[in-house]
Amino acid sequence: MNSSVFSFLSDFVFLLLLFIQIPSSLSNDDLLTACSNQFFSCGGISAGFPFWGAGRPSECGIPELELKCENDIAKMKINQVAYRVLKIYQYYPILWIAREDYSVGLCPSPFMNSKFNPKIFESVEGYRNFTLIYGCEDAYTTIPGPRTFTCKTNDGDGQSVYIQEGDNGPGECNGSVIMPVSIKDFPTVWNMPAVEEQLKKGFEVRWKVDMGLCPECFISSGVCGIDNVTNQTTCHCPDQTSGSKTCAPPAPTTIPAPTPIPAPGMHSAPEISL
Numbered sequence: 032m033n034s035s036v037f038s039f040l041s042d043f044v045f046l047l048l049l050f051i052q053i054p055s056s057l058s059n060d061d062l063l064t065a066c067s068n069q070f071f072s073c074g075g076i077s078a079g080f081p082f083w084g085a086g087r088p089s090e091c092g093i094p095e096l097e098l099k100c101e102n103d104i105a106k107m108k109i110n111q112v113a114y115r116v117l118k119i120y121q122y123y124p125i126l127w128i129a130r131e132d133y134s135v136g137l138c139p140s141p142f143m144n145s146k147f148n149p150k151i152f153e154s155v156e157g158y159r160n161f162t163l164i165y166g167c168e169d170a171y172t173t174i175p176g177p178r179t180f181t182c183k184t185n186d187g188d189g190q191s192v193y194i195q196e197g198d199n200g201p202g203e204c205n206g207s208v209i210m211p212v213s214i215k216d217f218p219t220v221w222n223m224p225a226v227e228e229q230l231k232k233g234f235e236v237r238w239k240v241d242m243g244l245c246p247e248c249f250i251s252s253g254v255c256g257i258d259n260v261t262n263q264t265t266c267h268c269p270d271q272t273s274g275s276k277t278c279a280p281p282a283p284t285t286i287p288a289p290t291p292i293p294a295p296g297m298h299s300a301p302e303i304s305l
């Protein structure tokens with residue numbers, strides 16, 4: 032009689048504990064797990080904050096830095112233009128990208144210029160800007176070598192492409208696309224294959240997201256993310272809070288957890304004394 036009452040009570044306490052613990056494991060605890068354990072990983076490219084996407088919820092990064100993984104190729108869109116992500120140097124912090132539409136040739140349709148929100152991105156030293164100018168018969172060129180290339184469009188008509196040095200607008204022409212070229216591997220001849228190669232090689236941009244609190248957040252058992260109300264960098268913590276710079280030390284538990292009974296044959300790990 033006594034033992035069955037005890038058994039009932041212990042079952043009851045067990046169920047009670049289940050119900051207490053399940054709701055509290057949702058929300059921010061999941062954000063912590065989702066943002067810290069699941070670094071973006073795709074085709075050899077990995078990234079943490081301020082990137083999100085591909086399994087990382089939006090609270091793990093800033094809205095402008097969403098990554099996708101398609102057939103093991105990391106991709107992202109910046110101002111509506113699709114890029115392949117070739118490298119992410121998480122600690123520099125530099126993103127190396129190449130225009131997806133130019134992977135097939137010099138004449139994508141429609142022409143979309145690369146634009147970068149100056150609040151999020153800045154250019155990296157060691158590059159010079161060039162501009163591809165489309166659809167002008169007499170745009171002057173500052174590049175030695177062939178003045179112009181002809182690219183074929185879907186409707187069969189060719190459009191001429193000029194290359195100018197600098198970060199220029201289309202002026203009277205049909206369109207312009209900026210192409211940063213690394214000074215280190217400047218083409219010796221600016222012919223069409225060289226230009227196509229530069230476009231495939233891509234270029235680097237630096238992101239300017241505030242990551243200053245992240246080391247301290249990490250040390251306090253949290254992970255950097257975004258507060259989805261204020262859009263500020265925040266620390267997602269094990270105690271289900273967000274919004275502070277670091278996580279509070281774990282509060283002492285008021286209900287002591289039941290001591291697990293070791294299963295036969297299982298031994299606790301030996302203690303190591305230092």
Ligand SMILES: *[C@@H]1O[C@H](CO)[C@@H](O)[C@H](O)[C@H]1NC(C)=O
Nearest residue numbers: 153154158159160198209211
């Ligand atoms: C290249 O152009 C971007 C704007 O598109 C500008 O921010 C950057 O300073 C330019 N870089 C150089 C080396 O002129």
Ligand SMILES: *[C@@H]1O[C@H](CO)[C@@H](O)[C@H](O)[C@H]1NC(C)=O
Nearest residue numbers: 165166167168189190191205
């Ligand atoms: C400019 O673009 C339009 C539409 O794509 C095209 O029909 C036209 O031929 C282009 N102009 C030149 C000079 O290539």
Ligand SMILES: *[C@@H]1O[C@H](CO)[C@@H](O)[C@H](O)[C@H]1NC(C)=O
Nearest residue numbers: 058059062089090258259260
């Ligand atoms: C912010 O995040 C919370 C918790 O993840 C979610 O319930 C809420 O809908 C989000 N709000 C917005 C505006 O995205």
Ligand SMILES: *[C@@H]1O[C@H](CO)[C@@H](O)[C@H](O)[C@H]1NC(C)=O
Nearest residue numbers: 094095258259260261262263
């Ligand atoms: C946060 O970012 C979202 C998406 O870019 C925007 O809609 C919202 O207005 C921003 N909120 C604040 C407080 O800036």
